Amino acid sequence: MIDPPLERVDLSRLRDDFPILQTEMNGRPLVYLDSAATTQKPVQVLDAMDAYYREANANVHRGAYALAQEATERYEGARGKVARFVNADSSSEIVFTRGTTSSINMVAYGWGLHHLGEGDRILLTTMEHHANVVPWQLICRHTGAELVYLPIDADYMVDLAGLDELVDSRLKIIGISGMSNVLGTIGPVAVLVEAARSVDAIVIVDGAQMVPHSPVDLPALGADFVAFGAHKMLGPTGVGALWGRPERFEEMEPAEGGGEMIRDVGLHESSWADVPHKFEAGTPPIAEAVGFGAAVDYLSAIGMDEVRRHEIDITSYALQRLAEVPDLKVYGPVDPAARGGAVSFTLADVHPHDLATILDQEGIAIRAGHHCAKPLMRVLDVPATARASFYVHSTTDEVDALVSALWEARRLFGLA
Amino acid sequence: MIDPPLERVDLSRLRDDFPILQTEMNGRPLVYLDSAATTQKPVQVLDAMDAYYREANANVHRGAYALAQEATERYEGARGKVARFVNADSSSEIVFTRGTTSSINMVAYGWGLHHLGEGDRILLTTMEHHANVVPWQLICRHTGAELVYLPIDADYMVDLAGLDELVDSRLKIIGISGMSNVLGTIGPVAVLVEAARSVDAIVIVDGAQMVPHSPVDLPALGADFVAFGAHKMLGPTGVGALWGRPERFEEMEPAEGGGEMIRDVGLHESSWADVPHKFEAGTPPIAEAVGFGAAVDYLSAIGMDEVRRHEIDITSYALQRLAEVPDLKVYGPVDPAARGGAVSFTLADVHPHDLATILDQEGIAIRAGHHCAKPLMRVLDVPATARASFYVHSTTDEVDALVSALWEARRLFGLA
Amino acid sequence: MSLDQLYREVILDHYRSPRHSGSLEHPDAHADGHNPLCGDEISLDLTFDGDRVSDIRISGRGCSISQASASMMANAVSGMTLDEVRDLERRFKEMMSIEEGGEEIDVKVMGDLAALQGVRRFPVRIKCADLPWTTLDEALSQRS
Amino acid sequence: MSLDQLYREVILDHYRSPRHSGSLEHPDAHADGHNPLCGDEISLDLTFDGDRVSDIRISGRGCSISQASASMMANAVSGMTLDEVRDLERRFKEMMSIEEGGEEIDVKVMGDLAALQGVRRFPVRIKCADLPWTTLDEALSQRS
Numbered sequence A, B: 001m002i003d004p005p006l007e008r009v010d011l012s013r014l015r016d017d018f019p020i021l022q023t024e025m026n027g028r029p030l031v032y033l034d035s036a037a038t039t040q041k042p043v044q045v046l047d048a049m050d051a052y053y054r055e056a057n058a059n060v061h062r063g064a065y066a067l068a069q070e071a072t073e074r075y076e077g078a079r080g081k082v083a084r085f086v087n088a089d090s091s092s093e094i095v096f097t098r099g100t101t102s103s104i105n106m107v108a109y110g111w112g113l114h115h116l117g118e119g120d121r122i123l124l125t126t127m128e129h130h131a132n133v134v135p136w137q138l139i140c141r142h143t144g145a146e147l148v149y150l151p152i153d154a155d156y157m158v159d160l161a162g163l164d165e166l167v168d169s170r171l172k173i174i175g176i177s178g179m180s181n182v183l184g185t186i187g188p189v190a191v192l193v194e195a196a197r198s199v200d201a202i203v204i205v206d207g208a209q210m211v212p213h214s215p216v217d218l219p220a221l222g223a224d225f226v227a228f229g230a231h232k233m234l235g236p237t238g239v240g241a242l243w244g245r246p247e248r249f250e251e252m253e254p255a256e257g258g259g260e261m262i263r264d265v266g267l268h269e270s271s272w273a274d275v276p277h278k279f280e281a282g283t284p285p286i287a288e289a290v291g292f293g294a295a296v297d298y299l300s301a302i303g304m305d306e307v308r309r310h311e312i313d314i315t316s317y318a319l320q321r322l323a324e325v326p327d328l329k330v331y332g333p334v335d336p337a338a339r340g341g342a343v344s345f346t347l348a349d350v351h352p353h354d355l356a357t358i359l360d361q362e363g364i365a366i367r368a369g370h371h372c373a374k375p376l377m378r379v380l381d382v383p384a385t386a387r388a389s390f391y392v393h394s395t396t397d398e399v400d401a402l403v404s405a406l407w408e409a410r411r412l413f414g415l416a
Numbered sequence C, D: 001m002s003l004d005q006l007y008r009e010v011i012l013d014h015y016r017s018p019r020h021s022g023s024l025e026h027p028d029a030h031a032d033g034h035n036p037l038c039g040d041e042i043s044l045d046l047t048f049d050g051d052r053v054s055d056i057r058i059s060g061r062g063c064s065i066s067q068a069s070a071s072m073m074a075n076a077v078s079g080m081t082l083d084e085v086r087d088l089e090r091r092f093k094e095m096m097s098i099e100e101g102g103e104e105i106d107v108k109v110m111g112d113l114a115a116l117q118g119v120r121r122f123p124v125r126i127k128c129a130d131l132p133w134t135t136l137d138e139a140l141s142q143r144s
């Protein structure tokens, strides 16, 4: 384990913890700039999962033998770690899910389906990830509710000018990204929470990017639900979490039925277990939760203030260096303190996929495409963007490599 | 890798592949007799997942760089492996899910919610796992459909006497366990498939126990959907599969919305990707799918005929030895060829939890409780049973240890 | 041998012949207890004579530990004042939580209940022993 | 250098100045192509004069490879008989799948399309080059 707290200058030491960062891609040392899509995993996380399978694997709960008890303790222990990481008041405010998408769907089906009717409204923004759009479209089909949107302004911030007009008794749910995976924009959660309160609407925050990249105190945020996932914060695939206010969880119906989530099952009627188990039907992602716990331990050892500080540093540097490249356009706020470390850009008429291929040959992994934000692509009037995104192990050298490769792209595309 | 096919006598060699089987519980060598709850994992599965994270981790699909391509190939490669394992005609007949429970809920919400109405009927049996009961209760609430049940007969087989009476135009869905996790009973899938055909109902098989324990050719089974999970067949937690007939998948709506499952997303309307991706919203359990692929490779190397033969052998032996213990009652078919390797029993008035505690002290892990089958417990008129369950690595020595410990339980409870 | 300590004769006796078994037609307080992890159930009726437990009836299903604990508890609290019940409850909880080799159990005060001290060595089963007590707690809290 | 091979001038020229760009008001056949993995889009209209492609118009959005491939394809098939189109299609698929250092590409037959052979070395991008052809396939299958 690393010793908390690390000195700022020592973050580069972390790289040794990530086996994949020692590998090559296309014969070049891997420069991984796609952490917004999924993060790489430190050995501490891999070892925690491996140890679970080698020493403690059994199905959780209900097991009357020592191994099952140990498995249950590691699983529930992980819940406690995640709860403490987000400063929850109790472990029961954390429901383990399959990931961010699954967490949002759980609220859509578990709360939305039961509280929305004809003419009710759900307010989103045009920068939302598909995960915070499509579930609500599905719920609208079932309930007759309708979607309304807040636009993005010229500075790539959520435009709140029209908010007042949209806040009335029809408004039941506000869905907002805590941090955009395309623009980096930090969502105006506080303002929306206040607006929601005035009409008794609930606020669900898509925390997929927010939780991994900044210190969070979820109860203090004021929202009702926050969805996030492990694989974007050094943890494994296959597990995520839904944080919720206890009173909202009480109002929510289980979205899935099965074992573990019941109190009693009759042939025609059943009753539910207490929160959070009520929402965890079936064998949960046990090893994955254990890995999630190890990931938040790792992040806590660094310190989330330090994580955020490093992100601001590296993003500032990247924005600066990218500005040197002619014909390069960045989509997102210019102030590094108002944004996360996902930097979207285009280069003249070079299609982002061509850019990605060119960078790939240099060992540099960036994402190119619509980033699961097609509505936003239409707002930006581009079919796709290229996106570099950073995390705790990212270095200025890696930014430099990105920038040189962009110059090479200019040459290849004959941009003078 | 082990070399296929193993000689029958060599199955015990497999034990070296399972690190946890070399450990102790309460100071005694672990005798793991709870494979029906979850199986232990061979190193081959753990290594495949570890290697994925160390060499190839990236988000799948859409990635234009080599690492993302490699991750996608491993993920889709795993889909191909699982498809071949169940003899599917194409990889697109396999949807990766969170597990068996999730697979059944997907059909309930994706097919049931859209095809059922007031007065329609869903036919289940009283031996179903909660995972194949509760989702249908939830769908009945939403649609006004009703549940009807086939009972269990005195030989612990599904009683088909009343079937004809229940097969009429109201019948829309039949849900049947391919193999009971409590009784070991093999469900009468073929008979129910024929009954369903006559009235155009669909059949969904809960294959949680069936798929891991016997050679399966899912298309030949005749059912419309089969749900199963990795963690009960040497694979990791956090992933499962839903096999479906292509034409049924086409009739099915996505149960969850988000990234990866879309063709296009507008502000108010979206269109879906092709099957199977249409049903895989969000970042899938990538490493877990890779582990699932390694698990079916391992089972295929043994050969599923051999797996089944071993299960019949060890179950015969267990039934024989258990019959020697006075006051011990087994719940389930006596013919080992008509059942799987989950053996439920009670011993006089010793409560199953007390039994489990006593066995636990001897290093023997068995399950005690309702096994997520409360309706069946009512049929059997017991609050709980003890259950020993076997898999490829189980030995007759382990059965012997179980039987001695049961004698010890007799002594402790003063049974003469 | 610790299993012998867990399954002492007095425990099996209470398990097999539970005292104060049954229910009351007009209870002053009632509560149902349930251990979701293992399915054990306790249903508890009480009547009071002023501050004193005049009758207590318990029905339930479950393992020897939960059912014996219920029977022993019923025996003990029957006829006690509320304060005495609270005191016994505190002592019982203490007994279940103290380290082995810690404070001695006062067998005179605890009576048969002292037989449950072996449960401490089986952490999975402590909840079984606790179930009747948490159910009693709920019934009493209804009353006040 | 392989990237230079991929992004040859002729490809960039077709990317920047796509031939046969646009749509037809009364097409005899039409198809939309879409690569769900990267989002590239192709929309294709055809008219026929008997067995011969009399006009072809393409509009689309996407990377240099898919758009250049579309433009080159339109150039090549315009005026061809259906059999000739099928033959060219076969040759193109062959070119994209053969091992490097394998059979020589017949530049005379393939024309500008030969410039796409560099794509083979970038397996992720082969689908980009293929997209216009699978879309053409669909349009032709509508007709028969």
Ligand SMILES: Cc1ncc(COP(=O)(O)O)c(C=O)c1O
Pocket (backbone or CB within 6 Å): A259, A281, A282, A283, A284, B036, B037, B099, B100, B101, B102, B129, B131, B132, B177, B179, B180, B181, B206, B208, B209, B229, B231, B372
């Ligand atoms: C017959 C049967 N069905 C369904 C399930 C549910 O599987 P899971 O908990 O992995 O979703 C199980 C296992 O618990 C089972 O044995």
Ligand SMILES: Cc1ncc(COP(=O)(O)O)c(C=O)c1O
Pocket (backbone or CB within 6 Å): A036, A037, A099, A100, A101, A102, A129, A131, A132, A177, A179, A180, A181, A206, A208, A209, A229, A231, A372, B259, B281, B282, B283, B284
């Ligand atoms: C802002 C945002 N929301 C939601 C998601 C969906 O997360 P997942 O795919 O892990 O469910 C992502 C990541 O893809 C994201 O960046």
